[in-house]
Amino acid sequence: MSTGVQLYEPFISSVKKIFKDMANMDVVFKGAFGSESDEIASYGVTSVITYTGKIKGSFLINLEPGLALAVAQNVNGIYYDSVKDSMVLATISEMNNIIAGNAISTLNNIYSLGLWLAPPYVFTGRDAIICIPKIPSASIDCQTIYGKLKVNVAFERSGEVSGC
Amino acid sequence: MDVKYIAPFMDSLVKVLNDFGISDVKRGKILMKESMNVDMDITSVIGIIGDIRGNIAYSLSADTARHIISAMMMGAPVPEINAIGRSAIGELSNMITGAASSQFSTTGIKANITPPSIVFGKDIYFVISSLILLLLP
Numbered sequence: 001m002s003t004g005v006q007l008y009e010p011f012i013s014s015v016k017k018i019f020k021d022m023a024n025m026d027v028v029f030k031g032a033f034g035s036e037s038d039e040i041a042s043y044g045v046t047s048v049i050t051y052t053g054k055i056k057g058s059f060l061i062n063l064e065p066g067l068a069l070a071v072a073q074n075v076n077g078i079y080y081d082s083v084k085d086s087m088v089l090a091t092i093s094e095m096n097n098i099i100a101g102n103a104i105s106t107l108n109n110i111y112s113l114g115l116w117l118a119p120p121y122v123f124t125g126r127d128a129i130i131c132i133p134k135i136p137s138a139s140i141d142c143q144t145i146y147g148k149l150k151v152n153v154a155f156e157r158s159g160e161v162s163g164c
Numbered sequence: 165m166d167v168k169y170i171a172p173f174m175d176s177l178v179k180v181l182n183d184f185g186i187s188d189v190k191r192g193k194i195l196m197k198e199s200m201n202v203d204m205d206i207t208s209v210i211g212i213i214g215d216i217r218g219n220i221a222y223s224l225s226a227d228t229a230r231h232i233i234s235a236m237m238m239g240a241p242v243p244e245i246n247a248i249g250r251s252a253i254g255e256l257s258n259m260i261t262g263a264a265s266s267q268f269s270t271t272g273i274k275a276n277i278t279p280p281s282i283v284f285g286k287d288i289y290f291v292i293s294s295l296i297l298l299l300l301p
Contacts, residue, residue, distance in 0.1 A: 038247060038250065042285075048209070048281050049211075050210075050211045050278035050279050050281065051211075051278060052211075052213065052277070052278045052279070056278060056279050058278075058279055084289050086291060089289075089291040090291060093291055116213045116214075117211075117213070118212060118213050118217065118218075118219060118278045119211065119217060119219055119292075121209055121219055121221075121290060121291065121292045122290070122291050123283060123288050123289060123290045123291070124289050125285050125286075125287055125288035126285070126287065127285050128283055128284065128288050129283070129284040129285060130281060130282070130283050130284075131250050131281070131282045131283075131284065132279060132280075132281050132282075133250050133251040133253075133254035133255075133280070133282065134254065134279075135279055154279075156279070
């Protein structure tokens with residue numbers, strides 16, 4: 001399967017919708033998806049969710065600390081001063097779960113991929129690098145008024161699935 | 165959490181490392197946690213779906229990783245952890261978790277694994293999932 005733009009579109013739509021619906025934030029996408037090296041530098045708070053079915057892959061949201069704090073504050077209505085606050089991390093993780101869940105449901109409905117999501121995880125720390133070995137991925141940079149966001153989608157290439 | 169969900173991972177870890185000639189694996193005490201502060205250099209996380217659902221994270225120091233990668237590459241020196249080394253750590257996670265999934269299937273529990281992701285960096289603060297988190301040093 002060539003990893004077509006069709007597979008990325010549901011993630012873009014879902015990011016826009018969930019950030020608006022849950023955190024009342026507009027996300028502006030800068031350019032188009034571009035191939036990513038196998039090393040992605042964390043902006044400060046990163047959540048990853050992986051999936052498997054007829055194909056395998058992962059979805060990652062990478063947020064600057066100020067953006068992660070603003071998202072948690074807008075969603076929960078509570079002020080937070082540290083990204084290590086478990087509620088901040090849980091909020092980002094749950095947001096990722098909802099975004100990926102929406103996108104995967106769309107992909108399953110259109111392409112019958114039979115994808116299932118593993119639970120998300122989230123981390124924060126200085127100078128962290130994340131690597132998804134062997135699976136090609138693509139990223140798109142985004143901007144909000146509270147800071148930068150990067151979205152990364154990875155799909156294993158396979159000849160088993162047609163139509164996407 | 166029932167021990168039947170933990171033992172296959174420990175058994176598989178020991179067996180897979182043994183297959184690469186590493187036999188001095190010592191097990192610590194299991195802790196139950198909601199979040200995890202990792203002071204090691206590398207953490208590989210792999211998801212499980214099916215009758216059971218969760219994530220398993222393998223954390224190791226850079227020295228331990230180099231030692232294991234070298235063992236996986238028939239003793240070749242590993243001065244730094246490059247793309248091949250990262251791939252080897254991912255493959256190790258796949259092998260351990262895949263073997264554990266196979267053990268689950270013998271007891272009627274269906275479990276499938278998702279691709280591993282590897283986080284590099286010290287002093288990383290993780291929330292692995294909103295589910296129960298067990299730490300096995």
